[in-house]
Every structure is written in C-alpha cells, then in structure tokens.
Amino acid sequence: MQEIVTFDNVGLRYGTGNEVLSDISFRLFPGSFYFLTGASGAGKTSLLKLLYLAQRPSRGVIHMFDTDIVTLTRDRLPGFRRRIGVVFQDFRLVPHLSAFDNVALPLRVAGVVEQDLQGPVREMLDWVGLDDRADARPATLSGGEQQRVAIARAVIARPEILVADEPTGNVDPDMALRLLKLFEALNRLGTTVVVATHDVHLLSQVRDAHMMRLNRGALSDPTGALRNPPRPSDRDIPAADPGGLPEALQ
Numbered sequence: 001m002q003e004i005v006t007f008d009n010v011g012l013r014y015g016t017g018n019e020v021l022s023d024i025s026f027r028l029f030p031g032s033f034y035f036l037t038g039a040s041g042a043g044k045t046s047l048l049k050l051l052y053l054a055q056r057p058s059r060g061v062i063h064m065f066d067t068d069i070v071t072l073t074r075d076r077l078p079g080f081r082r083r084i085g086v087v088f089q090d091f092r093l094v095p096h097l098s099a100f101d102n103v104a105l106p107l108r109v110a111g112v113v114e115q116d117l118q119g120p121v122r123e124m125l126d127w128v129g130l131d132d133r134a135d136a137r138p139a140t141l142s143g144g145e146q147q148r149v150a151i152a153r154a155v156i157a158r159p160e161i162l163v164a165d166e167p168t169g170n171v172d173p174d175m176a177l178r179l180l181k182l183f184e185a186l187n188r189l190g191t192t193v194v195v196a197t198h199d200v201h202l203l204s205q206v207r208d209a210h211m212m213r214l215n216r217g218a219l220s221d222p223t224g225a226l227r228n229p230p231r232p233s234d235r236d237i238p239a240a241d242p243g244g245l246p247e248a249l250q
C-alpha cells in the first residue's frame, strides 16, 4: 500500500530552543485511523502542525501526497492545505462569519455553488446539534459549540487527511462519541484520520485505530502499525449503517 505521509528522522525546534520533536519517523497509510497520545507538552500539537503544514521541520524529510514538503515552494502550499482538514485546538473560526458560513467555507473555496451548499451545511450543523445556532457568530457560542462548528467545517468537504487536535476536549461524553462517529464516517470514505487526544475513553471506541505515542518529543508505536502497515483486509469492517449520518459523509 502506498503511504500518504512519510516522516524520516524529522526534528523540530522553535527558534533557537531545544528540539521539541526528535528523530520522528513514521508512515501513514491511506484510509487508516491514528490516535496520537502523550502527556501535556510531549509535542502532539507540534507534530500535528508539521502534518497540516503550519511548520516546517528543522531537519529530516517529510513526504506528503508523493511530494517533498520540506522543499515545497510557498505558492504551492495553499493547494496542499486544501487537501487537509484541520480541527485546531483553539478552533480558529472566522470571527465575522456565522456558524453557517464558517462550515460552508471549504465548500465555497472548492467552488460549490450556493444552491448546492445550503442542504449539506444545514444537515451538518444539525448533526452536531447546532441547527438553531446557524446564524450565530463564534463569539456568541460556547467553547463546546465552537468546537462542533470547527469539526463540521473540517469534515464537510471530505479532505484526504483529517488532523484533529483534542477535538472533543470541550464537549460532554455523549457528544464526544457522536463527533467520533463523524471522523469514522469520513475515515470509511477513505480519509486518513489523525486525532490527538488525552481522552482514554475515545481510544477504545474506534476499531482498528492505531496508536502513536509521544514521550518528550520522541515517538513510540505501541500497536506496531507504523512499522507494519495495516493490510487492506484489516480494514474489512462491515459497513456501518449510514442512516442518520450527514449525506456529505455517506
């Protein structure tokens, strides 16, 4: 199976500080689901930043979509970023746009015409329990509501890679499971999903998810999935009942 992301001996330091990530090597395979765990300060957000191309490594080689990311010219970055959905730890919603318009953003960027995006956006907002908050600006939403808008925005255009940083940190356990279902639905459609989380309960909820663990900037691979890529048959999960999922993810 051809990997979608490859890290070889990657290191990251901020400015002139010590390396916060050292000798990071792994492969991510299309359509696989990864959890990234580790103590606070271990480097999870930093690793995700490399994955969603917000940081360049200080050393090492990163390939993504068959391209050497380290030498990618700036003008090609936006095109690559559009293929990656991101749920930021601090949400990063566009403050002057409504919840509806934040969720619609990736579809508009992809050129979907207005009449075609109304239905999917409404349905996605409904699914994350925000149908009655579609017109609200982010500043008037709670932390958990903003997080749900951020997740709806990240998944709606079916990115090739989804990167989510503590995506259930602000919601109750029932909503966390519901949001995880969105990630699984997207994953079943072929998206490679990487979720950083402290929530040990979540880890047991996704069958065939692989663990990446960071300890003070070094990566370990408790399930062995990074060394021994999952075979296609490992992903031979009976299709979950798509009923109830937003149509954009069926």
Ligand SMILES: Nc1ncnc2c1ncn2[C@@H]1O[C@H](COP(=O)(O)OP(=O)(O)OP(=O)(O)O)[C@@H](O)[C@H]1O
Residues within 6 Å of the ligand: 014, 017, 020, 038, 039, 040, 041, 042, 043, 044, 045, 046, 047
């Ligand atoms: N912009 C920055 N400049 C300098 N140091 C940074 C920067 N961002 C993170 N660090 C440092 O890098 C290390 C890893 O931080 P990172 O945010 O990646 O950890 P984390 O595992 O995501 O933590 P948490 O679970 O608390 O979010 C920490 O020591 C942190 O202080």
